[in-house]
Amino acid sequence: MEAKFQTFLILLGVLAGTALVARRTEIAPAILLLLVGIVLAFVPGMPSLELPPELVLLVVLPPLIYSASVAMSWREFKANLRPIILLSVGCVIFTAFMVAAATHYLIGLPWDIGFLLGAIVAPPDVVAPLAIARKLGMPRRILVVLEGEGLANDATALILYRFALAAITTGLFSLPKATGTFLVIVAGEIAFGMAVGWLSLRARRRARDPQVEITLSLITPYLAYWIPEHFGGSGVIATVACGLYMSWNGPLLISAATRLQGIFFWDLIIYLIEGLLFLLTGFQMRSLFERSKSFPLHDILTATVLVAVIVIVARFLWVFPGTYLPRWISRGMREKDPLPSWRAVFVVAFTGVRGAVSLAAALALPLTLPSGDAFPYRDLILFVAFGVIFVTLVGLGLGLPAVVRWLGLAQDGRNEHIAEHEQEIAARREALNAALKSLDDITDDRELSDEVVKLLRSRHEIRFNQLPDALDPDRHDASATGTALTRELIASERKFIHTLLRDGKITDETRRRIERDLDLEEASLSNREYRRIPL
Template structure:
């Protein structure tokens, strides 16, 4: 029977995902509705899922999968609004909702009311898929993703502190703050260590399937120790995912990454669908408990509506001043940075001279004493350069100079990023309306102890708030986007594409001289390789290199195969040089994350193809047959 239920659930998840685009409804909403309909069938018994199954078994893996996919550079740039929404908003929402519940339900103590407020505060990631499908700008998507990744820890810390206060006595605000800081610090440390260690372990694995199996354990390797050490297991899983997503292109082979990404996408689809399907199935059992114990279900409904309205109102009250402050702060920083253009240019020129080995006597920039902020940053870099010159010599100073140039370029890219897609009132409206409740709310509500007053009643409120926000906000979010007209994500800028293409061409050109000392390549073949690199297609470059070798039966198969092997080696070196250049540019934020990801994916597939061709060419040589139109000979399958 359980096996049939699992199979039916998998088919339901697949079906909802397949028809969601046709119906223009998020798969989560379809699964929630399906679960409610099935749960109220007379033949289906009440279903109860232990909260640990979701909190400890599903959410770490689900958050890890989301964290791996989020661009690290975007997360760094949007960390301030993410921290405000994930920490301040959750704390304020818990206090406000708890205070209102205390007023309308005098029988509910302040501690239990705040605990209920913490249950209703964290948002769900389902809004991200809806917003992304609508074409909302990447800045809004990143803010929503980051908030969904981190606000669970804040809500669970506030919830546990409120429950402790209700059961054991009073808990001070200082204790709650201390618990939160401890949970985050421990989680960040454990998640970072686990992410780095597992990446270096996976880099030594030769089988892509084995690597994927190891990746399944990573979120739990981070979450379980963090929980035992007093930290947040969910935040630890998120940090491990961020480290993995940022570092894996440099450490893991492309076939491992592609296989892992596809598998994790499937896992994410199944886990998210299972959570919302179970949410709907559980509603019947909760309703029966409330009917037996009271208060009336109608009271739970209007309290859920009140809590939902409060959550949106508090969110708007936090998001509006946050965006105003972020815009003013960004304008002040941009003004200061632009005001430093002349000394910054002089400083960068000096750094470039140092990086070339031309060490000037005076490494400092003539500073204007009226300027602050950015001036101090560059002055600190200048001091480190001077220290490198006085200390370990030119090599140390040149390394510091290169770092200084990279930092200047990174700040320039950040300023351009904020100016190109500002977060205004229109984008703020989408951020407010996309704050839906979901899986974490349900799981957190089930962690309420059995002796909590009116526990089924509180659980019903949580389910109604989550379901109501998903239905109301989820179905109306497309209409809101059309009404407010926020900045939408358009195609990649053509100038940015050309600039990125120039980077790839330079990286490809830099490989050719190192591998062509004996000048086997003709000028025409070299030109064709560079043109192939212009399309970021090392596979075409490989074909051009092979066509440059005109051989026949007299040339000898050994020499020809050696030349072809060198052609494949050159093509692989080109791919790897281009990937290194792309990763360096991505860390500096010189190009959009979407364009970088697209180019890296192309290079990954090309390297896999080249490696496969190399493995195929290790087989016995094929015989040569004349080409139908004359000219070059082509290999044929050996008999």
């Protein structure tokens, strides 16, 4: 137990160190963690760390999906539902069939094995590309489409995976029956996920305690995921529906204290889960290397390169026709949603990075068939899944910044960012005006002293005056200078409070309360800070 805990501490240290290196090199942490995991796996004396598939599919996946769903805007998800479905359902199925056909005709795999392999490597992982895309300031709609695809594509792939696995183990498969089952699973999980979200919000509202509410928020994704998964569904769709329901209905029902503490809690949880997941994925290279000795190296490389090329090409073959053909055919769709730039379509097609879910699905394959025979091609599927993850994550992930710069999408993102910040300034101003109007109404209805009214009005006027008129450079410089000076003044307050504590003039409890106010004020400065946007 002590050795395992020491290994865990080493992994945490590696995770923190890699994050610092990633920040300086501007490489996505997921890419570095995968590479570091591969290197550490072969360090003498380092214990072999297996990645249990149940850990990924039952323990890790629910909070990742739920957190991303809560962060997703339901309005933006709904507005982009057509491209999200085309990618998360259509592209996954198309890719699985392409892999099955290519591996059957070019390297002789049976159709059912090829389709199983296709279902495993079909769903892209969005952690690394989204981190890169956000850092590069890409247009908002691209981010929404990629994030929405990442929420739902695992569900499609896992359902296909179960159909293919059942066909191999039982020898029975019916396309009409499978299609009907798929639709029933989708409809049932959406309803169940929304019900779990409704129940969670009511329970958290009654709790009225941040610690209890955060605990309930941690239970919620597992409740939404495990029950459908237990009855033969994917669990992913229910978790996505639950998260989107919480995102839309939660803001007015969750207290400020719970929200502030919950943001920190979930940010830390997701940071640790994602980091350790990619690190442990790299560690699997050691066991795969040992198994590869029983396979001809040429066969492994041929299958890996073939499948990697197919999954990349298949995405391009699907994304471009899926984007333009409906608009060329339907005039109404063309008027409602004009043709997007080929540059935006290209970058969506380029971000076909595979992740740990593909490896977990491959690791979850049974060792034997019900007949007692060894599961056919199991080790080859493992090698190919890991190889596709490595090729797409490292190759496409490292190439994405260059592609974005070549396409000039960063400038589009900056222009969009400027417009978004101007809308934010206007929204803040209108909200303050609405609050002042409410103050006038309250003053008319209640007997309030002039001193109280003056104090409340002064608070809102101070906040109103802190808003910049626009995002022009001169105003930005003045705002930045004022923010920097405010931070210096807060630091002076902290030092003085610490001096009072050392001199015994205040208690530790008093110091903590004052520090909390200063922390909130400093956090508010960071939240209101408007960065200069290069033009």
